[in-house]
Amino acid sequence: MLLLALDTATPAVTAALHDGTSVVAAHSQVDARRHGELLLPAVDRVLTEAGLRLDAVTGVVVGVGPGPYTGLRVGLMTADTFGLALGVPVYGLCTLDGLAYAAGGEAGIEGPFVVATDARRKEVYWARYADSRTRLTEPAVDRPGELDIGGLPAVGAGALLYPDTFPDAREPEHVSAASLASLAAERLAAGEELEAPRPLYLRRPDAQVPKNYKVVTPK
Template sequence: MLILSIDTSTRVCSVALHQQGELLGCYELLTEKTHSSLLTTLIENVVTQAGFSLAQLDAVAVAKGPGSYTGLRIGVSTAKGLCYALDKPLIAIHTLEAMAAQLQPFYPATHVLCPMIDARRMEVYCAEYEGSTRQVLRTTEARIIDEHSFAELLQERPVVFFGDGAAKCQPLLASYPQAIFPSVSIHPSATTVGYLAKEAFSKQAFEDLITFEPYYLKEFMGTLPKAKL
């Protein structure tokens, strides 16, 4: 079971290669450059430097979102293109679930894991997961954060807020004793996508290459140029 994994949900461009669930290699770049100029090079490097060819892959996994519209389009289109060309199955992993799996080993089972991806202004894409099982406690949503957000939950249990959306929320929520913010930056990673992809592969949980689209969560809202008078 040789799986190539891709995560371009945020500014981090990340690729990883797993064999039987064991990590063979990973590249991660935090850059303002568009992922399209980097992704194919990283894919080629991680596969060939691990001693394999693309033809030897058994599947390609991709973080499906939510996240950056442009990043998700690039990651999903690249993954689908590889699957078409190589005749391999596509596995889609929820970005926030992969982030929860990343932190799960580091906190007690009693904690709630709340990954956050930055959206516009005080809005974040977030979900809540049981620390012990990653069971969904609150489904994915685009949520505007204020000082009253999560108040009821924080009175009951410790909650770990993390991801690039958590930093702007910390000043509003830090007054709650049970609000926890890791001291290091946590971002989506293809390494965890590949970890979850092993289970999906075992269940033959593959996507339809024709109909599959990224999980944008919200429709894209562009800025129209001002009309000339």
Template sequence: MRVLAVDTATDAVVTGVAELSADAGVSVLADRTVTDRRRHAELLTTLIAESLAQAGLGGPDLDGVVVGCGPGPFTGLRVGLATAAAYGDALEIPVYGVCSLDAMVAQEQSAGGVIGTALAVTDARRREVYWALYRDGHRVAGPNVVAPQTLAEELAGTSIDVVVGTDGFTDRFEATPGSTQRPSVTGLVTVAASAVLARSVPEPLVPLYLRRPDAVELKDQKKRR
């Protein structure tokens, strides 16, 4: 099965096409990633088109779409979700949403880097981080958003084997740094593999904003004051 993968939950726009085998093996046919937190909307459709061209496929050749649902900043995240939903609707194929942090840990695990307990942490801006904790690849806490120092204090008594995510935050924890810094095509498709292969009816896409957006209507600004 051929799957389009999209993620805009971090400062990078991640797109690609992967082939999913019957035993849930993932082979990446195309991968286009550009880091630019201010141009998600401008870059996304172009990178999808480039990914399809690189894979030698057209839209009708796809069997599904997998999209990262965050957690992530409001503006970038909604670009990815809206675009994935539009492709699914236009091509009449299912769209599967996955936690972007799950995809990062799945990527690290596929590369042989996750053993035991893993922490995924990404930049949430406003001096905060998004995070989730995993044991043997399964999420046991999070996703949530908190100040880095607060998270370090909360996890002070937890033995963590590997930490993946944004540079500048991963080094605050006593754990082996992984090689994964953002969601990948392999990780995204791996998380959704069982649902895609089963041709399950996907759940509605729910963005993991975890907090209110930066931009609010004037009436809400007055309420805050």
């Protein structure tokens, strides 16, 4: 097994390789405006670091969000393209689940907690977790002031942005493809079925088609 994992649902552009036992290479760069520019170089970097070619990949894992429309589609379309070109399966994973998985290691959280990422517009994408592998609620998008998390620990950029709602906010701030790859490898080894690689937007894109077009007639 050699999984290539990607995620562009947060400001982190992140890629990793997992051989079924451990992460063999990983790279992340935080830049919310350059997902399309940075993702392929990140993939090339992890392949070079691992001393492998792209055709060695046996499966692709991609974060499905929730996340902003434009950034999220970069990772999903790239994953789909790799899957078609290589003839390998493409697996989707909730980006919040990847952060939750990392929370069990980096943040050392064992009990219930919350994951919250920045949804912009003074909102957060969030979900509750029983532990680093078990999500209790469906991902949602809400204003922080409308949430009552009961003082639970929280990870993610959304939690760090709103300390009044998330008083026990911790790292990691953004998801890493290494965590997504590790979680996917664990679930696949257990015979679990992963999600389809389809975007989890939770709200309409910012860009809208104008409702009234100006009529232009030839002179």
